[in-house]
């Protein structure tokens with residue numbers, strides 16, 4: 001089996017690179033060898049590699065900057081995945097793609113399921129929704145994993161930023177009206193590999209029988225404020241912290257170019273039931289990542 005991994009320097013891509021190589025012949029590419037904003041480049045890369053499975057870990061992920069670069073964000077998050085889906089069909093390959101809880105407006109008040117209607121509040125959310133819909137509409141063999149609040153120690157994210165702030169400031173104000181599911185990039189990569197492995201010698205055919213959209217996040221949910229307190233609690237180098245108090249705040253106190261949903265936690269029920277895979281609660285995973293990575 002040949003797997004083409006796109007975006008291997010990203011949080012999820014880096015973990016996929018170390019996880020997927022056990023499953024077959026892995027080709028991992030990052031920008032500029034793959035440029036998801038350039039349809040001709042995408043076509044050339046896929047055709048020259050002739051994969052059985054394409055795993056797309058690329059994305060335009062800067063939520064605030066996307067507000068001022070909507071065309072580029074749409075090219076990478078919306079059009080690029082559509083081209084991948086078209087090319088995958090031609091090769092009879094499967095496409096595995098990732099999306100976001102930011103396709104929702106956060107007003108439901110309880111975890112979203114795959115049946116809930118998206119209503120993105122930001123350009124980033126709109127472009128990711130366009131990518132999902134294109135992959136679904138083009139209709140080849142695919143899996144879309146919608147995830148949330150991805151973290152790792154490899155690139156700047158809420159966890160790395162908060163560890164830094166806790167070493168610089170005595171008092172920190174963290175929003176408590178944004179609620180979702182923190183998800184370690186490694187959890188996503190391992191779940192992806194386990195799903196492919198379930199297909200044994202016929203992974204593309206297996207994916208075809210299970211194809212569709214799945215929510216896949218850390219188990220449970222919390223506010224950013226609770227997440228921050230947990231990061232402090234499990235920080236392996238607590239002696240470096242100078243922070244003395246962490247105070248809850250409202251999103252309105254920190255205006256950002258992009259609007260974010262208030263409660264965008266996703267229900268993992270469909271994924272867990274379909275693939276018979278379970279995960280630790282988000283805080284246990286955070287503890288493992290901070291103390292073992």
Ligand SMILES: NC(=O)c1ccc[n+]([C@@H]2O[C@H](COP(=O)([O-])OP(=O)(O)OC[C@H]3O[C@@H](n4cnc5c(N)ncnc54)[C@H](OP(=O)(O)O)[C@@H]3O)[C@@H](O)[C@H]2O)c1
Nearest residue numbers: 009010011012031035036058059061098100147148149150
């Ligand atoms: N991060 C989150 O909190 C979060 C939340 C929900 C869903 N997701 C979704 O999860 C998936 C993985 O996210 P992540 O956190 O791993 O993202 P990430 O760390 O920002 O990585 C994105 C990857 O895409 C690459 N990339 C950007 N523009 C490109 C282009 N024009 N052509 C080719 N590659 C390009 C980046 O390359 P460079 O290294 O050159 O920048 C990087 O390798 C994405 O689909 C994202 O939308 C993420």
